[in-house]
Amino acid sequence: MIYNYTSSLGLMAYDWDGQSCRRLWLDSHPGARPSADDPVGCWLDAYCDGRRLALPPLAKPHTAFQARLRKALLAIPWGETCTYGELARQLGTAPRAFGQALGANPLPLLIPCHRVVAANGIGGFSCGIEWKKALLEFERSF
DNA sequence: GGCTTCCATGAGT
């Protein structure tokens, strides 16, 4: 089931099936129902408050690589950033492949793909570069 | 030094 979530940071939507969060979008989802009192909504409440809360259950990654990718991203602390190259080396992969895998992340924000920047510059963001800038600035303000 | 190609590289589609 897909829910819309309105936050101080902007409109979001997520797919919560009652067991785990399968996807999260950084924009509103047409026709979705308003956010319920589920673990994802609670986590988003906390995040927008600057509070770190344990993650809600997330859908399993499809591949082993995505599992390692997720683990590496979750290791980046609030407000900190890493570069594509650093993490790619850490996972034994190529920077470009790493970047593309990030773009395919179905759970932005929950899995903090916005904390990865290019060696020179900010890099890209599939949900819109404005989101990435806003999120980084938001996290740094705490 | 700063700017512009150029290409190795690997995961996803």
Added chain:
DNA sequence: ACTCATGGAAGCC
């Protein structure tokens, strides 16, 4: 087969 949310090196002012 082709597409990338890169990085680093090489060439040129």
